[in-house]
Amino acid sequence: MDGLRRKVALVGVDESDELGYLPHKVALQLHAEAARNALADAGLKKDEVDGLFTAGVSTAVVAEYLGLRPRYTDTTTVGGASFLMHVEHAAAAIAAGLCQVALITHGQTGYSNRSRGVRPAVDPTLPAAQFEAPYGVAGPPSVYSLACTRHMHQYGTTHHQLAEIAVATRKWATLNPKAMMRDPITIEDVLNSRWISYPFHLLDCCLVTDAGGAVVVTSAERARDLRKKPVYLLGCGEAHHHALISQMEDLTTMTAAQVSGKQAFQMAGLGPKDIHVAEVYDSFTYTVLMSLEDLGFCAKGEGGAFVSGQRTAPGGNFPLNTSGGGLSYTHPGMFGIFTIIEAVRQLRGECGPRQVRGAQVVLCHGTGGSLSSAATLILGTG
Amino acid sequence: MAEYRKPIPIPSPETAPFWEASKKRELLIQRCQECGRFYFYPRPLCPHCLSPHVEWVRASGRGTLYTYNINYRATYPGFAADVPYVMAIVELEEGVRLMTNLVDVKPDPDQIKIGMAVEVVFEDVTPDISLPKFRPASRG
Numbered sequence: 001m002d003g004l005r006r007k008v009a010l011v012g013v014d015e016s017d018e019l020g021y022l023p024h025k026v027a028l029q030l031h032a033e034a035a036r037n038a039l040a041d042a043g044l045k046k047d048e049v050d051g052l053f054t055a056g057v058s059t060a061v062v063a064e065y066l067g068l069r070p071r072y073t074d075t076t077t078v079g080g081a082s083f084l085m086h087v088e089h090a091a092a093a094i095a096a097g098l099c100q101v102a103l104i105t106h107g108q109t110g111y112s113n114r115s116r117g118v119r120p121a122v123d124p125t126l127p128a129a130q131f132e133a134p135y136g137v138a139g140p141p142s143v144y145s146l147a148c149t150r151h152m153h154q155y156g157t158t159h160h161q162l163a164e165i166a167v168a169t170r171k172w173a174t175l176n177p178k179a180m181m182r183d184p185i186t187i188e189d190v191l192n193s194r195w196i197s198y199p200f201h202l203l204d205c206c207l208v209t210d211a212g213g214a215v216v217v218t219s220a221e222r223a224r225d226l227r228k229k230p231v232y233l234l235g236c237g238e239a240h241h242h243a244l245i246s247q248m249e250d251l252t253t254m255t256a257a258q259v260s261g262k263q264a265f266q267m268a269g270l271g272p273k274d275i276h277v278a279e280v281y282d283s284f285t286y287t288v289l290m291s292l293e294d295l296g297f298c299a300k301g302e303g304g305a306f307v308s309g310q311r312t313a314p315g316g317n318f319p320l321n322t323s324g325g326g327l328s329y330t331h332p333g334m335f336g337i338f339t340i341i342e343a344v345r346q347l348r349g350e351c352g353p354r355q356v357r358g359a360q361v362v363l364c365h366g367t368g369g370s371l372s373s374a375a376t377l378i379l380g381t382g
Numbered sequence: 383m384a385e386y387r388k389p390i391p392i393p394s395p396e397t398a399p400f401w402e403a404s405k406k407r408e409l410l411i412q413r414c415q416e417c418g419r420f421y422f423y424p425r426p427l428c429p430h431c432l433s434p435h436v437e438w439v440r441a442s443g444r445g446t447l448y449t450y451n452i453n454y455r456a457t458y459p460g461f462a463a464d465v466p467y468v469m470a471i472v473e474l475e476e477g478v479r480l481m482t483n484l485v486d487v488k489p490d491p492d493q494i495k496i497g498m499a500v501e502v503v504f505e506d507v508t509p510d511i512s513l514p515k516f517r518p519a520s521r522g
């Protein structure tokens with residue numbers, strides 16, 4: 001199954017001008033800053049964009065704000081994995097001739113929304129409002145922790161193993177000037193941080209920030225004469241298998257991630273051993289641990305052992321979340337696009353002190369909703 | 383009695399029988415008459431085969447604890463007085479799972495065991511709504 005292998009390239013990536021706590025900016029401005037920066041990175045003009053992709057807000061709203069008139073649009077919104085799906089959708093659209101230059105944007109003010117009183121409206125007729133919210137289900141910590149407890153029960157996964165991921169990710173963040181949290185932490189720091197939703201300590205949970213990001217995708221052919229060395233899409237896959245955590249078939253296993261990962265590897269003609277760097281959505285330490293199992297980097301239940309001994313830290317043999325991830329770099333609410341931005345930078349060799357030497361194949365993996373949706377991309381230089 | 387400030391379910395046409403039964407201390411689930419499978423949450427088309435021929439069935443109210451967490455923050459203001467409170471997913475004897483709160487138990491991982499037997503209790507939250515919750519089973 002070649003599918004979309006090497007049909008398109010990622011030619012421009014960047015964040016918004018600032019990341020962090022940005023009470024002076026709204027989400028749409030962060031879309032616009034990131035879009036401008038990513039187009040400049042690609043060496044493409046705004047008027048060349050004819051495909052627009054975003055999540056959480058209609059492309060009509062974003063297109064108007066940016067002064068764009070796309071002929072192909074996609075507002076797939078299934079949580080933090082959405083932006084990885086957009087790459088797959090953009091690749092299909094480009095391969096079919098439906099657009100030439102696809103712009104994927106994201107902007108979100110998860111932090112500033114709190115003081116602005118912005119709360120997502122809940123439709124009372126939806127199952128979540130009747131069968132989960134009355135019990136206090138509110139926000140990802142109260143959802144993902146349910147899955148983590150089950151994994152710990154079933155496979156003996158420990159708080160210490162989860163903390164390994166937080167500590168290793170923080171080490172990467174110390175090497176990224178754009179990361180919000182750059183002070184090293186220890187396993188004990190994680191285990192001594194306050195409970196948020198047992199079994200999660202504070203330092204098992206991602207940040208809540210304001211940030212934007214954008215990615216530009218075009219045909220492999222068009223990519224050849226652009227500014228930067230092209231990064232090719234080698235494989236991709238996506239799936240979602242439920243919406244509510246109480247409807248998830250097995251809380252220790254994300255079947256959607258198994259589907260998306262398998263397809264991406266098959267399309268690329270590669271396997272887990274061929275991956276030089278992994279950028280795996282870390283909404284929580286547990287999200288990473290489970291994703292590594294479901295993607296086939298280790299067997300089910302062995303995620304805890306796999307990440308032990310700071311294996312995923314700088315200098316370890318499995319470079320993971322080299323930007324500092326959602327745990328330590330930034331996390332405005334949906335992190336997916338930032339996995340792509342970091343992957344492209346690693347493949348171009350632009351990462352300075354955190355550059356993984358010889359990175360030629362990078363896997364990006366997004367998780368969204370209540371462990372609901374998954375999307376996997378395999379990117380490469382050749 | 384203090385005002386109830388947690389989210390309150392608003393019954394919809396497809397869920398009204400469930401909430402009416404809860405008021406009477408009965409836990410209803412649904413079974414498909416075509417494929418024979420139980421399911422929850424309520425909906426008029428079977429999620430397994432999309433058949434409209436489905437029936438309401440009174441569940442025994444007994445089940446086991448599938449998983450839980452202990453929440454130290456009240457994301458909804460109404461839960462502030464409850465923290466730390468226990469959310470749980472319970473697997474009913476009939477094989478379906480539902481979200482609930484585990485009550486009558488200390489919010490302590492040493493006291494709460496996945497797989498433990500639990501039974502339904504109903505909490506009257508408004509004159510119209512009673513929420514099914516679960517507690518450790520009194521026998522067996």
Ligand SMILES: [Zn+2]
Pocket residue numbers: 414415416417418419428429430431432433
């Ligand atoms: Zn059926």
